[in-house]
Amino acid sequence: MNEFSEQIVSELAAITPFKILKSGKSLPVLLPFYHLVSDQDLPFRNNYNYPSVAHFEADLDFLLKNFRAISLSELVDGGDLSKCFHLSFDDGLKECYEVVVPILKRKGIPATFFINPSFVDNKDLFHRYKASEITALLKARNIQLSLQRTYADLDSLDEMAEEIGLDWEDWLAKNRPYMTLEQVKKMQDDGFTIGSHSMDHPEFELLDEETQLEEIKESMEWLTGKLSPGIKAFAFPFTDFGVSDQIFETCYRENIFDVSFGTAGLKKERFPFHFQRLAMDQGIAMTPKKRLKEVYMAYRLKAIFGKKYAKRF
Numbered sequence: 001m002n003e004f005s006e007q008i009v010s011e012l013a014a015i016t017p018f019k020i021l022k023s024g025k026s027l028p029v030l031l032p033f034y035h036l037v038s039d040q041d042l043p044f045r046n047n048y049n050y051p052s053v054a055h056f057e058a059d060l061d062f063l064l065k066n067f068r069a070i071s072l073s074e075l076v077d078g079g080d081l082s083k084c085f086h087l088s089f090d091d092g093l094k095e096c097y098e099v100v101v102p103i104l105k106r107k108g109i110p111a112t113f114f115i116n117p118s119f120v121d122n123k124d125l126f127h128r129y130k131a132s133e134i135t136a137l138l139k140a141r142n143i144q145l146s147l148q149r150t151y152a153d154l155d156s157l158d159e160m161a162e163e164i165g166l167d168w169e170d171w172l173a174k175n176r177p178y179m180t181l182e183q184v185k186k187m188q189d190d191g192f193t194i195g196s197h198s199m200d201h202p203e204f205e206l207l208d209e210e211t212q213l214e215e216i217k218e219s220m221e222w223l224t225g226k227l228s229p230g231i232k233a234f235a236f237p238f239t240d241f242g243v244s245d246q247i248f249e250t251c252y253r254e255n256i257f258d259v260s261f262g263t264a265g266l267k268k269e270r271f272p273f274h275f276q277r278l279a280m281d282q283g284i285a286m287t288p289k290k291r292l293k294e295v296y297m298a299y300r301l302k303a304i305f306g307k308k309y310a311k312r313f
C-alpha cells in the first residue's frame, strides 16, 4: 500500500508543473537541511547519504530559482513565508566549514548550523558514526555484521571498538570529523547562525522526559555561554518524535530556546515557533526538482485527503 501511494505521488508530481505545486499562501515555509557535502568517500558516514558538491550546488540553484533565501531571524519574524526557504545543517561536521560555507558565501545564502557540544573540537564521536566506522573496518576484514546502533548501545559499541583495536581518541585525532569551536565562531562572525542539536545526539524517544529536558537545557546553556546567539535555536536530534507538549511548554516558559526544529518534512506545526525541516540528503538519488515536486505533491494530497491518507507517507 505504501509503495502504491508513493508511486501515485511520484506520477502525479511528474505531470504537475512545480510552479503550480508551490503556489498558494497557506503552504508551510520550506526548511531544507543537510549534514555534509563532500566528494570523498567517508566510511564513518556509510549509514547516511550525502550529496556531492555538484549535486549540492544544483540543489541550491534550484532553490534560489524558485524561493527566496531567508535568515533565521526572518523565519522567526514570521509572515507569509510560503515562497521562502531557510537552510540548515546538522551535526557540526568539518565539511560545513570547509566545503559548505564557501559555497553559501559565494551564493549569498544565509544558514543555521546545529552542533552537538559533546562533539565540538572532536572530543567524541556520534554513536551512529561509531557503528558505521566499525562496520566498515570489519567489512575490510571480510566480516559482515549488522550492528545495533542506538544510543542505548553506546557501551557495547565502545567495547566492540576496543576488541578490534579501534581507539576512538586516536581515530578522532587522525580524522577530525567535526568543526572546532574556533571555526564555529568564525562562521558566526560571517553572519551564519548557530544552534544546538542536543549534547551528544541521543534518540529522544529512548529517553525519559527528565533526561530529554536535561539534554536540551545543558546544550542550550553551553551554546549561550560560548556563542551568545541572538536567537536561541534547537534542532531535535533525529526527530522530535516522542517529545511531549509538556517539554515544549517548559522550554518556552523557562526561556530555554526561542525556536525549535524537527525533521518531518514539509509540515505545519502546533506550536508557532516549532518548525519541521526537510532532509535533503534523503533524496539525493533524485534531481532537486523531482524531489521537491514529490514533497509538495505529497503535502497537497495530505491536505486534501486528511490524516488517514497522510499516514501512508
Ligand SMILES: [Zn+2]
Pocket: 090, 091, 197, 201, 237, 238
Ligand atoms: Zn543530527
